[in-house]
Amino acid sequence: MMVYRDKHILSAQQLRKLSEHKYSCFSASLLDPLLQPWWNWLVAQTPLWLAPNLITIVGLILNVVTTLILICYSPNGVEPPPRWTCLLCALGLFIYQSLDSIDGKQARRTNTSSPLGELFDHGCDSISTVFVALSACISCQLGHYPNWLFFQCFCAIALFYCAHWQTYVSGTMRFGRIDVTEAQFSIIAIHLVSAVLGPEFWLTKLPYFDCETRFLPIYVACGVDSILALRYSKCILTEGCGKNGSSVAGTSVLSPSIPLTLVVLPALMIAQKSPQNIFTEHASVYIMAFGMVAAKVTNKLVIAHMTKSEMGYLDWSMLGPGMLFLNQYFNCIVPEIWVLWFSLAWGTQDLLRYCAQVCLEICQHLRIDLFRIPYTPKGAAPSHPVTASVSSQSNLGSSADKNGGTAHRKSKSKPH
Numbered sequence: 001m002m003v004y005r006d007k008h009i010l011s012a013q014q015l016r017k018l019s020e021h022k023y024s025c026f027s028a029s030l031l032d033p034l035l036q037p038w039w040n041w042l043v044a045q046t047p048l049w050l051a052p053n054l055i056t057i058v059g060l061i062l063n064v065v066t067t068l069i070l071i072c073y074s075p076n077g078v079e080p081p082p083r084w085t086c087l088l089c090a091l092g093l094f095i096y097q098s099l100d101s102i103d104g105k106q107a108r109r110t111n112t113s114s115p116l117g118e119l120f121d122h123g124c125d126s127i128s129t130v131f132v133a134l135s136a137c138i139s140c141q142l143g144h145y146p147n148w149l150f151f152q153c154f155c156a157i158a159l160f161y162c163a164h165w166q167t168y169v170s171g172t173m174r175f176g177r178i179d180v181t182e183a184q185f186s187i188i189a190i191h192l193v194s195a196v197l198g199p200e201f202w203l204t205k206l207p208y209f210d211c212e213t214r215f216l217p218i219y220v221a222c223g224v225d226s227i228l229a230l231r232y233s234k235c236i237l238t239e240g241c242g243k244n245g246s247s248v249a250g251t252s253v254l255s256p257s258i259p260l261t262l263v264v265l266p267a268l269m270i271a272q273k274s275p276q277n278i279f280t281e282h283a284s285v286y287i288m289a290f291g292m293v294a295a296k297v298t299n300k301l302v303i304a305h306m307t308k309s310e311m312g313y314l315d316w317s318m319l320g321p322g323m324l325f326l327n328q329y330f331n332c333i334v335p336e337i338w339v340l341w342f343s344l345a346w347g348t349q350d351l352l353r354y355c356a357q358v359c360l361e362i363c364q365h366l367r368i369d370l371f372r373i374p375y376t377p378k379g380a381a382p383s384h385p386v387t388a389s390v391s392s393q394s395n396l397g398s399s400a401d402k403n404g405g406t407a408h409r410k411s412k413s414k415p416h
Helices: 012-020 034-045 051-072 082-109 117-139 146-170 180-197 199-203 215-238 258-274 283-306 316-329 336-366 388-393 397-401
Strands: 025-027 173-174
Touching: 012 034, 012 082, 012 117, 012 283, 012 336, 025 051, 051 082, 051 117, 082 180, 117 146, 117 180, 117 283, 117 336, 146 173, 146 215, 146 258, 146 283, 180 199, 258 283, 258 316, 258 397, 316 336
Parallel strands: 025 173
Antiparallel strands: none
């Protein structure tokens, strides 16, 4: 087992580059301008002592917990979940989306902007993407069509990775007119339909069409996924900002394809070749297990972008999928479900320990706290002024302010 505390993850050069990082973003989202008044009102009600990263993590926890409750009632996406669990998921996702949108505003409001905020936001989003996609599929009872369930969940995971891949190549995060905010509210709508009309609604036949209602959001999602994939591909292949069209780190623009392939390809092979139908019988556990691996790989890509460094291809989180593959190779000498649960446990602890160590190293370098900000009540003398160097090194709000005040740390890169 890798012991992160005995080894620095980020080198001195990476920490120096991280301090110099400037967030660059372009957004043409349709819904963001409409939601700005709500976000501005919400952040105005937020206490000044509340740290931006604490806002982010609270939203993530609510989103994950509500999805886990849904999973408990329909682990394979076949059984219709109770209506209240769908309503809970809709509420959890709305709260997460709102808090994810105001954390950057809170950072600027409290003068605590830092590169750590952007990284922490993207890290939380990489985990949330897995649970949001899975919850939408369960709400539609997509478990009746395991191949569609697999496709939709891994499309969401892969597109989130590709959003950061194009950022690693071009140096700027770009959002189209239909992107993550629109996707999130579409999924909220799916949950609300299931809550009001019941999950059985998705099994009804569409008038004039010989298909079930649940295929309507599937086809729409496929169309949006295709558009996003084409946009990311064009950016990756033609907009490299490094020397000779390379990435921000001067590496090949295609190099990030290797870690993504090492996650998606084994997931597909193991699911298709399983003699015990491991994916069909345990879809939620399977998606979460590989989702944690994908989240770890995505976090490493974000760090590579922010530190302008080369991304490693292999990772300890891939141990679980590797064991699943070897177990199948030796005719499943161990029940696959045992290995799958081990993969989920291993991947989760590896991701959390990695993120904790990275945050610790950055906090020590920037001399800031992760979940606490220096707060001085009115009338009291300041005892812990914000470090000037941190503020000057992390003016992350500038580019976002040009886009209608969008939060500088707001990660809008999880298309589903």
